[in-house]
Amino acid sequence: MPKLIKDNQIIDDNWIVVDADFEGALPEQPAIVPLSYWNQNKASLSARSDIGVWLDSHEEPSHIASDLDSIPVVAINFPKFADGRGYSYARLLRERFNYKGEIRAVGDVLQDQLFYMKRCGFNAFAVRADRDIEVALTGLNVFSNSYQAACDRNTPLFRRR
Amino acid sequence: MYKYDDYDRNLVLERVKQFRGQTERFLAGDLSEDEFLALRLQNGLYIQRLAPMFRVAIPYGMLSSVQLRNLADLSRTYDKGYVHFTTRQNVQFNWPELKNIPDMLESLHKVEMHAIQTSGNCIRNTTTDQFAGVFKDEVTDPRPYCEIIRQWSTFHPEFAYLPRKFKIAVNACPTEDRAAMKVHDIGLELVKNEHGETGFRVFVGGGLGRTPLLGSAINEFLPELDLLTYLEAIVRVYNQHGRRDNKFKARIKILVKALTPEVFAQKVEEEWQHIKDSAAKLTVEEINRVKGFFVEPSYEDITSSTEFEEQLASNKAFANWVNRNTNEHKIPGYSIVTLTLKKTGIPPGDVSDDKLELIADLADKYSFGEVRIAHDQNIVLADVKQSDLFAVWRKAQTAGFATPNLNMLTDIICCPGGDFCALANAKSIPIAEQIQRRFDNLDYLYDLGEIELNISGCMNACGHHHVGNIGILGVDKKGQEFYQVSLGGCSGKDASIGKILGPSFAREEMADIVEKIIDVYVENRTAEELFLDTYRRIGMTPFKERVYAKAH
Numbered sequence A: 001m002p003k004l005i006k007d008n009q010i011i012d013d014n015w016i017v018v019d020a021d022f023e024g025a026l027p028e029q030p031a032i033v034p035l036s037y038w039n040q041n042k043a044s045l046s047a048r049s050d051i052g053v054w055l056d057s058h059e060e061p062s063h064i065a066s067d068l069d070s071i072p073v074v075a076i077n078f079p080k081f082a083d084g085r086g087y088s089y090a091r092l093l094r095e096r097f098n099y100k101g102e103i104r105a106v107g108d109v110l111q112d113q114l115f116y117m118k119r120c121g122f123n124a125f126a127v128r129a130d131r132d133i134e135v136a137l138t139g140l141n142v143f144s145n146s147y148q149a150a151c152d153r154n155t156p157l158f159r160r161r
Numbered sequence B: 001m002y003k004y005d006d007y008d009r010n011l012v013l014e015r016v017k018q019f020r021g022q023t024e025r026f027l028a029g030d031l032s033e034d035e036f037l038a039l040r041l042q043n044g045l046y047i048q049r050l051a052p053m054f055r056v057a058i059p060y061g062m063l064s065s066v067q068l069r070n071l072a073d074l075s076r077t078y079d080k081g082y083v084h085f086t087t088r089q090n091v092q093f094n095w096p097e098l099k100n101i102p103d104m105l106e107s108l109h110k111v112e113m114h115a116i117q118t119s120g121n122c123i124r125n126t127t128t129d130q131f132a133g134v135f136k137d138e139v140t141d142p143r144p145y146c147e148i149i150r151q152w153s154t155f156h157p158e159f160a161y162l163p164r165k166f167k168i169a170v171n172a173c174p175t176e177d178r179a180a181m182k183v184h185d186i187g188l189e190l191v192k193n194e195h196g197e198t199g200f201r202v203f204v205g206g207g208l209g210r211t212p213l214l215g216s217a218i219n220e221f222l223p224e225l226d227l228l229t230y231l232e233a234i235v236r237v238y239n240q241h242g243r244r245d246n247k248f249k250a251r252i253k254i255l256v257k258a259l260t261p262e263v264f265a266q267k268v269e270e271e272w273q274h275i276k277d278s279a280a281k282l283t284v285e286e287i288n289r290v291k292g293f294f295v296e297p298s299y300e301d302i303t304s305s306t307e308f309e310e311q312l313a314s315n316k317a318f319a320n321w322v323n324r325n326t327n328e329h330k331i332p333g334y335s336i337v338t339l340t341l342k343k344t345g346i347p348p349g350d351v352s353d354d355k356l357e358l359i360a361d362l363a364d365k366y367s368f369g370e371v372r373i374a375h376d377q378n379i380v381l382a383d384v385k386q387s388d389l390f391a392v393w394r395k396a397q398t399a400g401f402a403t404p405n406l407n408m409l410t411d412i413i414c415c416p417g418g419d420f421c422a423l424a425n426a427k428s429i430p431i432a433e434q435i436q437r438r439f440d441n442l443d444y445l446y447d448l449g450e451i452e453l454n455i456s457g458c459m460n461a462c463g464h465h466h467v468g469n470i471g472i473l474g475v476d477k478k479g480q481e482f483y484q485v486s487l488g489g490c491s492g493k494d495a496s497i498g499k500i501l502g503p504s505f506a507r508e509e510m511a512d513i514v515e516k517i518i519d520v521y522v523e524n525r526t527a528e529e530l531f532l533d534t535y536r537r538i539g540m541t542p543f544k545e546r547v548y549a550k551a552h
């Protein structure tokens, strides 16, 4: 089974991430569906408690703001690790829309990005399959403090100094 | 000068460790070229034509003598014994080895320096006026605000992977703009409102490169406590909406232009409303804490010295230098000295290790142990007693830093070009030298008055050619090096982007071309006019006609 870093631990990941162009019926398994699929099947999907939604890097979280109560997992795709839009999306989900569920980074997710992702509100990381997830885990803790306020600590250093 | 506390020190040290690990993983093959590229760029490391190039941050241009000596040491130990000061108030090493970079960082860390975010698609070193804090006209010292921005932007988790690089400049001087604020992604102008409160006029969307644009004002008065939340709102809007499909259209200037500044401002305002009263809002205590690092040094009470007046009267060379290379200081009896790095035959901005140490000695002896780096690639001793000027001049002269050409035609801003840079279309250093050799008569130079001439080796505009009164750009025509000339650029208060004169020229023609341009100016100027004024009055045509006139 694929592995996932969640809440600072490595766990088995039993969610499948459904492709962007998927059509038809979902398998009986916890699934993270693309935004378009969610929009088309919202009525039936929101009854299930094991359906998450993933946003591609150009899909802002405001699209699902009103559905967030019934979505246990929001995944944000990083088509390339250098596409930084997802960092803003995660902060908006946590800080603007008060989302308390899982925010998962998927796609080109690498060790050296994890610390920043965590600060922006991600709590789950599907590290790219060709990388050692144990090693990647160390990426969560490279810095012991930070200047700015963000989701992990909402007071900036200057208010704590 | 700002002093690190344990928090700052620890963060930089953790970065050194992180980067050492990343370098080791790359050398061991565990990180791909591409992955390492993004990481090393956020740490100032380019892979260049001849060797890596390593860029170290000089936050808002301030350096202590201890830091200068450290740079000299590093250049001796790990490089070829010289460093290069850039138009971004940074310093570059042109020949280090990749495997030594972590050790260099470790050494820098000991003197409170780093290479964090000196390149890459993140918020870069914030720059300001090299005369900050000592110039009489300024609204208030901009450096504490720069330091506050430095801390906010350092390892900002949300903005490490922006669509493109991002640069902020702060100017606090109502009469002049030595920070080139309007050609930055964000330009901040310190102002006071009618109640005497401090705030910022906020410009966005300036920048050079392929599409040169001036920033537009999107906020006429941002109260100082709102600085960071407002910056956060701007960069967040850009991060989400900036183009990522085309590297050449990814800068914030393209977004601002596409949306119009008004619409962009609205989006920022909407975003800002959500965060403006969060804990991220600045506090008076914090501003005061940081201001505490930039208090005036212990100036002496000076009654005017007759000796200085006599030195001026009896030594024309000294008087020229004082006249040209020093500026009025806000404290009577002191002067701001600019050491020019523009001696003919030495690439603009280059300084050798022993000369760095000499500057450190000058700073210790005459200027409270501090120097500043100017965006025009010169070095400033900001607090020199007038009675010491003669001694400083003597020493600067011996070292080659006293060429009295500050802001003159030969005070050329010049990128490294084809001699060092893998991206260059043409060399630029030899062009600078050719022009400096042609205009080597100081009396004539003084008669011409202030003229900014800037040279870039390619469209990236590292030498700011778009905002030179005369700009020279290296272009490639079928594998041959040519040079395009533009006129009328200006990076100051009344900033403007230069206009292209016409078809480009061969290298050996460049001094002749510049001379013809200068001739047209001399023939047309009125008594008080600087080059830029004349150009603005008479327009491009007379210059064009002269330069492209058929030989008889």
Ligand code: HEM
Residues within 6 Å of the ligand: B046, B048, B053, B084, B085, B086, B087, B088, B092, B183, B184, B207, B208, B209, B210, B349, B414, B415, B416, B420, B421, B422, B423, B460, B461, B462, B463, B464
């Ligand atoms: C030798 C290695 C260098 C490389 C590879 C390099 C690379 C680049 C690139 C790719 C850009 C374009 C960015 C854009 O499209 O906006 C750029 C812009 C720039 N660089 Fe460099 N550069 C180098 C050296 C320098 C030096 C030595 C200076 C200062 C003397 C400098 C200062 C600048 C400035 C001021 C810009 C202008 C950007 C703007 O405002 O749009 N660079 N550089």
Ligand code: SF4
Residues within 6 Å of the ligand: B415, B416, B417, B418, B421, B422, B423, B424, B425, B456, B457, B458, B459, B460, B461, B462, B463
């Ligand atoms: S302008 Fe071009 S040639 Fe000059 S340093 Fe920049 S990238 Fe290199």
